[in-house]
Amino acid sequence: MALKVGSAAEPLELRKLAPADLDAVVAIDAGLIGRRRQVYFQKRLDAALRQPKLHAQFAAVRNGVPAGYVLARLLAGEFGGTEPALRLEVIGVRPEFRGQGIGLRLLAELEAWGRHCAAREVRTLATWRDHDLLRFLDRAGFDLGRDQVVHCAVHAGPIGGLEPVAGSIEEARVPEKDYGAPVTNDFEALARDRADVRLLARDDLPAILAIDRRVTGRDREGYLTGVLHEALADSAVRVSLVARREGVTAGFVMAKTDYGDFGRTEPVAVIDTLGVDPEFTGRGIGTALLSQLFLNLQALQVEYVETVIARENTELLQFFYRAGFAPSQRLEFVKHFS
Numbered sequence: 001m002a003l004k005v006g007s008a009a010e011p012l013e014l015r016k017l018a019p020a021d022l023d024a025v026v027a028i029d030a031g032l033i034g035r036r037r038q039v040y041f042q043k044r045l046d047a048a049l050r051q052p053k054l055h056a057q058f059a060a061v062r063n064g065v066p067a068g069y070v071l072a073r074l075l076a077g078e079f080g081g082t083e084p085a086l087r088l089e090v091i092g093v094r095p096e097f098r099g100q101g102i103g104l105r106l107l108a109e110l111e112a113w114g115r116h117c118a119a120r121e122v123r124t125l126a127t128w129r130d131h132d133l134l135r136f137l138d139r140a141g142f143d144l145g146r147d148q149v150v151h152c153a154v155h156a157g158p159i160g161g162l163e164p165v166a167g168s169i170e171e172a173r174v175p176e177k178d179y180g181a182p183v184t185n186d187f188e189a190l191a192r193d194r195a196d197v198r199l200l201a202r203d204d205l206p207a208i209l210a211i212d213r214r215v216t217g218r219d220r221e222g223y224l225t226g227v228l229h230e231a232l233a234d235s236a237v238r239v240s241l242v243a244r245r246e247g248v249t250a251g252f253v254m255a256k257t258d259y260g261d262f263g264r265t266e267p268v269a270v271i272d273t274l275g276v277d278p279e280f281t282g283r284g285i286g287t288a289l290l291s292q293l294f295l296n297l298q299a300l301q302v303e304y305v306e307t308v309i310a311r312e313n314t315e316l317l318q319f320f321y322r323a324g325f326a327p328s329q330r331l332e333f334v335k336h337f338s
Contacts, residue, residue, distance in 0.1 A: 025066065074119065150325040208252050240254045253271060254272040274316075
């Protein structure tokens with residue numbers, strides 16, 4: 001008797017995702033969430049081709065038919081992390097193949113890849129209303145994480161008592177903009193005087209590394225270099241910023257737009273790292289960075305900003321709460337593996 005397409009008796013092949021799998025992955029995802037995310041998956045595949053050491057993307061194939069997929073990346077310093085970890089971005093199984101353990105097999109393949117990168121845990125986020133995903137995470141051995149997920153609606157109003165920094169993302173992309181030219185608006189002059197905030201450039205890396213070392217006490221050159229290269233390689237997600245004051249770099253924010261991680265269907269900005277030189281603490285640099293970030297995200301029609309903060313980092317949590325952030329409906333989940 002011929003085996004059915006979804007028969008668990010057929011061998012399951014696990015392999016790396018290839019560009020030729022794009023249409024199948026998009027179709028599976030659309031069947032699960034009711035919306036096609038072609039651009040999102042294309043960007044994730046492109047990112048894996050650019051930086052294969054940072055991305056793990058696997059397909060499960062049965063009888064020549066893609067049955068499921070998993071996309072993840074290696075965390076090397078995001079959200080204040082100190083040890084390598086995996087970030088599970090999206091996982092999906094074709095409905096007719098469900099109940100056959102394919103999701104767990106994909107996760108095991110991901111963990112095997114992570115061990116070669118010295119990672120010993122995989123992290124992900126899920127809204128508490130996504131009951132199917134929560135049941136899967138439970139079966140897969142995930143526990144509720146310790147970190148706090150906070151978010152804020154993007155707006156043009158004051159942040160933490162500071163007016164938004166004048167300018168748009170288009171203005172920030174013009175390197176020859178003369179910030180010393182006469183201004184016609186007292187509000188713009190006031191905002192500019194607090195900090196000169198602009199998009200991240202390749203030449204900013206040494207100053208960013210120096211600030212990060214002073215703030216964290218660690219050398220995260222590999223992580224920050226990778227983030228900078230990612231930001232410069234994809235202008236569609238290039239929203240990382242630096243702030244200068246008194247002629248020196250005073251702070252930075254590493255952020256990116258997220259068009260689909262963790263099952264999202266609307267664009268969200270994710271702040272990976274925010275750093276202010278200790279010499280400029282209390283002078284509005286962090287707030288100026290957030291203010292310009294919000295204005296830039298409005299131009300990109302991004303409605304929310306999100307970040308993950310260790311619950312022990314009360315100072316940073318208080319900063320984001322004062323800036324208008326609040327606990328998200330999304331929760332962090334962590335699985336440790338040996």
